[in-house]
Structures are given as C-alpha cells and as structure tokens.
Amino acid sequence: EQRHKVTIIGSGNWGSTVAKIVAENTKEHSDLFEEEVQMWVYEEEVTIPKDSPHYDPAVGDAPQKLTNVINKCHENVKYLPNIKLPANLIANPSLVDAAKDSSILIFNLPHQFIHRVSSQLKGHILPFARGISCIKGVEVSDEGVALFSEWIGDGLGIYCGALSGANIASEIAAEKWCGTTIAYDPPPMDSSRNPTPRTQTPSRTHTPSRDGPRDKAAELSITPLADMQHRDARGRASKTRLTPVPVEFPPLDHETFKTLFQRPYFRVRMVSDVAGVSLGGALKNIVALAAGFVIGQGLGDNAKAEIIRVGLCEMLKFGKEFFAETVHPDTFTVESAGVADLITSCSSGRNFRCAKMAVEQGVSVAEIEAKELNGQKLQGTSTAQEVYSFLKKQGLEKEYPLFTAVRDIIEGKYPTTDLLSLIQDD
Ligand code: NAD
Ligand code: 13P
Numbered sequence: 187e188q189r190h191k192v193t194i195i196g197s198g199n200w201g202s203t204v205a206k207i208v209a210e211n212t213k214e215h216s217d218l219f220e221e222e223v224q225m226w227v228y229e230e231e232v233t234i235p236k237d238s239p240h241y242d243p244a245v246g247d248a249p250q251k252l253t254n255v256i257n258k259c260h261e262n263v264k265y266l267p268n269i270k271l272p273a274n275l276i277a278n279p280s281l282v283d284a285a286k287d288s289s290i291l292i293f294n295l296p297h298q299f300i301h302r303v304s305s306q307l308k309g310h311i312l313p314f315a316r317g318i319s320c321i322k323g324v325e326v327s328d329e330g331v332a333l334f335s336e337w338i339g340d341g342l343g344i345y346c347g348a349l350s351g352a353n354i355a356s357e358i359a360a361e362k363w364c365g366t367t368i369a370y371d372p373p374p375m376d377s378s379r380n381p382t383p384r385t386q387t388p389s390r391t392h393t394p395s396r397d398g399p400r401d402k403a404a405e406l407s408i409t410p411l412a413d414m415q416h417r418d419a420r421g422r423a424s425k426t427r428l429t430p431v432p433v434e435f436p437p438l439d440h441e442t443f444k445t446l447f448q449r450p451y452f453r454v455r456m457v458s459d460v461a462g463v464s465l466g467g468a469l470k471n472i473v474a475l476a477a478g479f480v481i482g483q484g485l486g487d488n489a490k491a492e493i494i495r496v497g498l499c500e501m502l503k504f505g506k507e508f509f510a511e512t513v514h515p516d517t518f519t520v521e522s523a524g525v526a527d528l529i530t531s532c533s534s535g536r537n538f539r540c541a542k543m544a545v546e547q548g549v550s551v552a553e554i555e556a557k558e559l560n561g562q563k564l565q566g567t568s569t570a571q572e573v574y575s576f577l578k579k580q581g582l583e584k585e586y587p588l589f590t591a592v593r594d595i596i597e598g599k600y601p602t603t604d605l606l607s608l609i610q611d612d
Contacts, residue, residue: 222274331576
C-alpha cells in the first residue's frame with residue numbers, strides 16, 4: 187500500500203506551526219503518511235544575531251538563506267522563533283519540487299500571495315491530490331466572492347477543504363491546548379471507493395522520498411477524471427471534475443485528516459460546512475480590527491463584547507445572504523472556527539493588537555504592521571477592503587455597518603472615534 191506524502195505550502199507564523207503539528211503526526215502514523223514532510227519556504231535571507239543559540243562564528247553576520255537555517259537548526263528563526271521543529275520537516279525553496287508527488291497539500295500563507303503560488307503549481311501536482319486551506323480570507327473578483335478552499339480547488343482541479351479555529355499560532359507552537367475545526371466534504375467517490383475497513387498496521391520501514399526521482403502519477407493506475415461533479419459553497423455544480431484517490435492509498439476521509447492534524451494539544455472537530463468554516467476565519471479578522479479600535483480608545487470589555495456581538499450578527503447575515511445553500515449557522519455559534527475564533531482574535535490576535543496600537547499611537551494600521559510584525563502579514567485590512575468592494579457592487583454595504591465602518595476607517599474616511607456612531611442604528 188502507498189502512503190500519502192504531505193506538503194505545507196507556506197512557512198510563516200501559522201504555516202510553520204501547522205507544519206510542526208503535521209510532521210509530528212506523520213512520524214507517529216507512518217502506516218498512512220510518508221514520514222518526511224516538505225514545507226515550501228518563500229526564500230529570503232536572514233542574519234543570526236550574536237546572542238542567538240544558532241549563531242555560528244564561522245558564518246558571523248553574513249546573511250544566510252532561511253531554508254538552510256531551518257534545515258540546519260530546525261527552527262524558523264524569523265517567523266516562529268524559539269520553537270523546535272521536527273527533524274522530519276524539510277524546508278524547500280522550490281514550490282514545484284516541494285509539492286511533487288504529494289497527495290496532501292496544505293495551503294497556509296497570507297491570502298495576498300496565493301494567486302501566484304497557485305498559478306506556479308498548476309500542472310505540477312498529482313491529479314488525485316487533495317488540499318486543506320488554512321488561509322483566513324476570501325477571494326473577491328468580478329464574479330463575486332469565493333472561498334479560498336474552492337478557488338484553490340477549482341484552479342488546480344483538486345478538492346480542497348478548510349481548517350480554521352481559535353488558533354493563535356504562538357500558543358499552539360508552545361503546545362498550549364486548543365480546538366480547531368476542519369471542514370472536508372468531497373464528492374462521495376472518495377469515501378465509497380474503498381469500503382474495506384482500514385487496518386491500523388504498525389509503522390513500516392520509511393523510504394525517504396529523496397531516494398531517487400519518481401513519478402507517482404505514472405507509477406499508479408489512475409482512473410481518468412471521475413464523471414462526478416461537486417457542488418460549490420452556493421450549491422452550484424462546480425466546474426471541477428475530480429480524479430479519485432487510487433485504491434493503493436489510504437482513503438482521504440475525515441478519519442485520515444483527523445489523524446494528520448490532531449495532537450494532544452490541538453483538538454480537531456471534523457465537519458462538512460466548508461463555507462461556514464472558511465467565512466468564519468475570514469470575516470472575524472474585520473471584527474478583530476473593530477475590537478482593537480474600541481479598546482485603543484480606552485473603552486472596556488463591555489464595548490468589545492458588543493463589537494463581537496454585532497460582528498457575529500454580520501457574519502451570520504453574510505453567510506445566510508451569499509452562501510445560503512450550504513452554510514450552517516451553527517458553525518458560527520458552536521464551532522471553534524466561529525465564536526471561539528472571534529473571542530481569541532479580539533483578545534490577542536495580530537489584527538486586534540495592531541488596530542489597538544494604531545489608535546494609541548495615532549498612526550495607520552499599515553504603519554504598525556510594517557513596524558511591529560517583522561514580515562508577518564495582517565489579513566483583516568485587505569479582507570475589509572475586499573468584502574466592502576463586493577458588498578458595494580451588490581448595493582448592500584449599508585446593511586453591514588460594522589464591516590463597512592472598519593473599511594472606511596482604514597481608508598481614512600472617518601476617525602476611529604466614529605466607529606460606535608457608525609454602527610449604532612438609531
Ligand atoms: P505570516 O503572517 O507569518 O506571513 C509571513 C509569510 O508570508 C512568510 O512565510 C513569508 O515568507 C511569506 N511571504 C512574504 N512575501 C511573500 C510572497 N511574495 N510570496 C509568498 N509568500 C510570501 O503568515 P501566517 O501567520 O503563517 O498566516 C497564514 C494564514 O494563516 C493567514 O491567512 C492567517 O490569517 C492564517 N492564520 C494565522 C494564524 C496566526 O496566529 N499567525 C492563526 C490562524 C490562521
Ligand atoms: P491574527 O491574524 O489576527 O493574529 O489572527 C490569528 C488567528 O486567526 C487566531 O485564530
């Protein structure tokens with residue numbers, strides 16, 4: 187039986203944390219997964235300070251490639267400092283090489299960069315690969331608003347689910363307990379193609395993927411494109427026709443994905459509501475900015491709780507209005523990807539912290555982002571713009587006063603002190 191090779195596409199603060207989780211699990215479940223996990227790194231040069239345990243006098247202050255440092259020190263010194271990464275996690279600066287032969291692709295990078303990455307991957311992945319998007323954002327184009335899971339899936343001709351939750355990366359990297367939600371709902375062929383119950387065999391000898399050039403797709407007898415269509419988040423028949431996962435592989439179902447992601451400190455709930463999970467992760471970032479604006483003005487927890495309540499109402503309305511066919515309102519109210527993520531993001535998320543600092547220091551959120559985040563990227567500011575431009579096209583921006591007010595404040599149209607009056611309806 188074949189095993190799944192896993193690649194993480196992205197290596198930022200959350201990308202490196204999820205890579206750590208997944209590499210810990212592939213090592214423990216070598217009956218299902220190849221032990222070695224590839225992590226694509228957007229290459230850059232870093233300088234190791236003298237007081238760092240990774241400082242090498244032979245190298246001194248000379249800039250070094252981040253991938254070399256990660257592979258030598260097993261630490262992402264720039265985006266996830268002071269966290270030991272598993273030795274079976276390999277940083278790779280080549281996107282195509284990192285994704286080669288992988289049947290599980292985990293997309294985890296700021297949403298601003300997914301377009302280029304996706305176009306570079308096109309034609310270079312296994313046709314039967316499946317994806318999980320950990321990206322918190324939405325894709326807005328002339329055609330409307332789309333979920334990144336769907337957008338990636340359609341673009342690459344694969345099925346892609348979504349992972350989102352109350353998941354501040356630094357806490358999880360330090361193995362502090364939390365929950366998350368994974369939504370995965372492919373057409374029935376994946377689960378029905380292999381009805382034999384899976385036997386949990388002990389670890390087999392690991393064959394490193396570097397042993398020599400292989401072409402998995404050519405080696406396997408892959409059924410041509412399944413004559414089966416998937417329904418998208420709005421219930422429309424998707425254009426994507428999927429290639430079934432070959433029977434030689436363990437099925438790519440809820441059980442396999444739970445095994446890949448769950449750790450004692452990272453508890454996974456598997457659901458089918460991809461639209462709810464994706465929208466929860468994207469829209470809460472706008473609410474977190476609003477919470478930062480009110481706390482930055484010196485208001486208290488009561489005001490923040492009211493912002494969370496109004497934000498949750500707008501999230502529910504957005505889901506019902508634009509994804510009515512598939513979104514389950516419960517996802518927003520009972521899952522980690524909904525209310526729990528709102529709470530944590532409005533307490534210590536980067537969007538919240540940067541918005542608060544921006545008000546306190548009287549500068550823009552973008553200035554704080556550039557000054558404080560050492561290359562990490564906020565998602566809320568661009569998501570606020572993107573959601574606004576979509577709502578405006580529909581003539582509905584006034585029906586989402588909180589989302590619209592956040593966008594207007596970021597644009598400099600109103601001062602942050604106007605936020606409360608902009609969301610009060612009388
Ligand atoms: P990050 O904010 O740390 O962003 C930095 C990453 O962007 C680095 O890997 C950098 O190499 C990469 N990058 C910079 N320029 C690039 C370019 N031109 N092309 C490609 N990559 C480039 O990223 P993150 O925290 O890993 O966030 C990824 C996603 O996960 C986001 O959608 C975020 O909302 C979500 N998320 C983040 C957290 C968190 O606590 N950090 C938690 C849950 C979800
Ligand atoms: P920030 O990007 O605002 O840090 O939010 C992180 C997150 O999504 C926590 O669940």
